[in-house]
Amino acid sequence: MTTVERARRLASERPDRPVPCPECAAQVKGANLERHLAKTHDGAVGAHEARWGGPERVGSRWLLVLVLAAATGAAVYTATSGDPDDRIILGAAAVASLAIVVWGAVAWGVPLFPGRLRVDESGAVLRHSFGLARRRLSSIDKVVIGTAMESRPSGNSGNDDSYASVDVRVGGYLQMRGGRRQITVHCPSAGGVRSTWAGWEQGKKRKRLDITLDPREFVALQLALWERGTLSPR
Template sequence: MSEWRLDGRATMTDLQHTVARLAALHPESTMPCPLCAATVKGVNLTRHVGKVHPGQGVDGTSAKRSWRGPERLIARPLIAVPVLGLVGLWTAMWGGDEVDDVLIFSTAGVGGVGLILVALVLGGAPLFHGRLSVHNGGVVLSHTLGLRRRRVGRVDRVEAGSAYVVRSSGSNADGIGGTTSDEKAGMYLKLRADRRHITVRCKQSAGFRKTSVGWHQGRRTRRWHVTLNPADFVGLQYALFEMGLLTLRPR
């Protein structure tokens, strides 16, 4: 990992070049630190990095940037596990075959595990990770254990809004009764190209609304495809700056 510099005297990654250029062009604008997501003025960014992150660098490549985080698209094939099990069991019974107790209990067990995994994934448990990549103006999300890809070519619109999860409370010991409510769970960026989109959530706003313009207000949502940590979410913002989809908020 290379030493962090903004003065051009070291070989810098593509992300470092973007940060350095924006800090020089907009010294009075507030921008997110690419290492901790704290918001500082461009003129103070070098001092902030040297004081708070001495000796640290920023990962990146010249041609492609990517970040890993918990993904939710795997819930779709997971839900097929109990469904296929029930279909197979029903087919065997309908065909007149004798179905022993072992098969019944095995099918029920596999189905139960599948439903539990789906609930955990949709509830935010970081069980399965995907990789979001930005390349040539588009974005790609590798998901479902790397077996599938969701692509958005040439992103032309960025929407931002609040992310929510459903929480239940007040149920009795048997889990009966109670109420459900929406609880704020950070923010999201929806990267669009016509009808295709990839929605990226972060549990923190990472100063997005204070630092960026050029995005469109989106509706609150419970649905997203991948979650990034704050530093990686800021890395995505800088990639969108470089693509011309976002600009720093002027001062």
């Protein structure tokens, strides 16, 4: 079933309540969805979507851990070998510094790592680190919704000549939990996700986000969760 077909079925079940448009994510009264699609989106029919893509942040965290571990190993080797090699020390420091810069850039929203998310009747899968790794939820037991935050440079330096950062709101997130595992999906414009759905819990503000979807695909995710019974209309 396409995302548009899911939205139409939802609209038919709740004609007097707002539903998210599957094309632009706007809140539309269920009875007016067909008119909105015809007028604004040329009667969109949608594609059979099983997965969605966007910049992910898991890969940068793994990169940082691996590089820092390698730099620590190089430092230990240099200290215990009795024959320090400046090339090893400088090379490890340079690579570690680059990894920290990449991690910081991704944490500030730079789309350096492409990711893929899939949700179906068997659970959810996030492919990250250029498709080399994945995080799988064999079940989706809980959905948590909250405010997404990022740290941004404030532009004001302190007495130590370092620049302070401030936390700013960057949209919302929807977190799927299965056992001890979780996948946190960020959207810069989460729309009316809170007012549309029931069956979720309020979450705290979060900066640790796994993948970012655009509003259209964020709606597709919500409708997929509704179809599998994880979310229910208000």
